[in-house]
Amino acid sequence: MQSEPRACVIIGGGVAGLTAALHLTERGLLPLVLEAEPAFLGGRWSTKPAVELTSADGRRWSFPAEHGIHGLWWQYKNLKAMAARHGFMPELVFADRQQWVHGESNGKILRCEMGRGVRRTILWPAPFHYGALSFYPPFVRMLTFSDIFKIPVVLGTLLTATAIDPLVEGVSLEGKTVADLCKGWPPRMTAFLATLARSGLSAHLDQVPAAGFIAFLRFYSLLRRDSQRFHYLPTDPETALIAPMAEKIVRAGAEIRKDARVERLERVGETGWVVFLENGEKIEALHVIVATDAPAASRIFNNSPTTAAITADMKWPEGRHTGVLRFWFSESPRKRTAEAGIISGDFILDNFFWLHRILNSFKEWHTATGGSALETHIYSQETLDLDDATIIAQAREAVERIFPKLKGKILHVTFQRNPPSHTLFGIGSLAHHMGVRTPFPGLSCCGDWVRNPLPALFLERAVATAILAANAALEEKGLPVFELEKYDKPEFFARLISGWISSARV
Structure with a gap:
């Protein structure tokens, strides 16, 4: 164990953990960030090994792969404010059209542009x-x-x-x-x-x-x-946000460690903590921020005798598997085809994104070859229980049904299974769901699963709760805290109707 306790240890190097670390460094409080993944930071916004393809003219192309999170929605106020303050994500692509595609068991396909x-x-x-x-x-x-x-x-x-x-x-x-x-x-x-x-x-x-x-x-x-x-990132999240955040954190004097899996926590004194790593290392800290996904947080809290007596009876949101398929085609769909959409009915796919309309690397390939690229997602756990070959075969059939012009034009297909970290969001009282401020002094939480009245979900919730968790550590040091960005109020008639129906409920 080190001679002096760390001011703050952050468990998790995803968007939430890096956001908390960045805000602490802005106030001169230098944390240690521990990330279990050996190769990548960013959690569900991490970049996976690139896919390499060779076009007909012999040119090699590299396409970064990631979890498949593309949309930055209008109300992602704190994420955008943080990015603007530090010069991250300078370019965004406006999401123009979103289509609903529905397939019937008789082979009939219906479609409608609904975004506009x-x-x-x-x-x-x-x-x-x-x-x-x-x-x-x-x-x-x-x-x-x-x-x-x-x-x-x-x-x-x-x-x-x-x-x-x-x-x-x-x-x-x-x-x-x-x-x-x-x-x-x-x-x-x-x-x-x-x-x-x-x-x-x-x-x-x-x-x-x-x-x-x-x-x-x-x-x-x-x-x-x-x-x-909403908008799309024109580059992969690693390039647009994760790498610049990590670089800024380290340049400020903080430390980020990969392949550092935390096993449990132990209380020391009135407010201090010891963080036990799987490799046997012990790290003492005055404040700990748990910024993992919900399953990992549940494991850490329930493995820790100091916390398990309370947390064993808490409810932890389930982490869900997801799957990402990418298709490269030798031709492109009609120009007026919506760049994204959702899929219902008898298909195994749940949504789609035309990557050559969104991401720079795919746009360049499209311009040079005339080809196109489609990303589709699978969220059904029953479908994901199937083997890879079956999923790819059924997905190919679905894509060729939905986009018949591209039948027989598939050049390459990849299928990526994501770990069970996508939050199945549930809500309850603080007595049963972990909040940003935990029942334990010197210990706070952040992530898209954390209980808090903020009207935000997913990436925005991860960022906003991370700022609040950083504020908890700053308050203990007597340092200035950060104000959260305010969300837009409901429209007038939405407020009126809400109040009227709420009074009827009472």
Whole structure:
């Protein structure tokens, strides 16, 4: 053990851990960051080994691979503010069109561009903006008579969701899933919600907690029309954010260690901690920030006698596996094809992104060869239980059905399995869910799974809770803390309807 305790040890070198470290270094408090992964920082935004291809003219091409997180949404206020302050992510690509593709068992395929359809409604303010789709011919053609007849039922469910704020109320809606929310919904609207649930929370309707999904809807689309606006990174996350963050942290005098897996914690004195690594090393720290994913945090807390008596009875969000397939084609789809979309029905795929419309390396390859590249995601755990060859074969069939012009044009396919770290977000009281401020002095948490009333999810939640966790360490040292960026308020009618329905609930 070192002679002097560290001011702060951060367990986890993902976006949350690096954000906490960067903010501490800005105040002169130099942490030690411990990352279990031996090769990469960034967690779910880490970059994997590149895919190498050779084009017909003999030129070698390198395409960075990562987990498949592309969207930076309008309300990612703290992530964008941090990036702007440090000059990270200078370029962003606006997300213009998003398509809904639905496949029927009889082979029929329906499709509708929905990104603009909801985002650009002028006469339909939130939370009524989904009602505008009822007058949007491409969307209406997606529906059966039953769907059209039951549109008021769907809108009624959405309006009710405006009056429930699970993050602030600490409402868990115990035992309720999204399947309960959409009871009575018609078939294709249910299919649309199902793929939205899988794409957002990586689980089926009967597995996604209702409270978590309501929080997801409220943050990403329900309360403001512009919440659905988002941008893409034109480069891989390692280049755009992770490497510059790590470089700035180390240049300030802090330390980052890879291949440093933490086993448990032990309390020392009134507020100090000893961090036990798997390799037998012990590190003493005055403050510890746990910035891992939920499964790893659960393991560390429940392996630690100091904390296990309390944390053993807590609820920890489940970490879900995800899969990423990439296809390279010798030709390109029509120019007006939406650059991204969600997929429902009898396909094994859940969404797609045309990478040659988004990422610079793929754009360059497209310009030189005329080819195209598609990324698709799989979130169904049952599908991911299949072997790689079966998944690739079924995915190829699905892609050629959805984009028939590219049938027989596939040059190369890759399939990547991601570890079970995608958060199946659930909400409950602080008595049962770990918050930023833990029950233990000198110990705080951050990540997209951490309980906090912030109206934010995923990357933004990871960044915002990381700032709050860093503030906890700064307060102990008497150093100035950071103010969080404020999120845009719900639109006027969304506030009005929310208040009216909430009063009816009482």
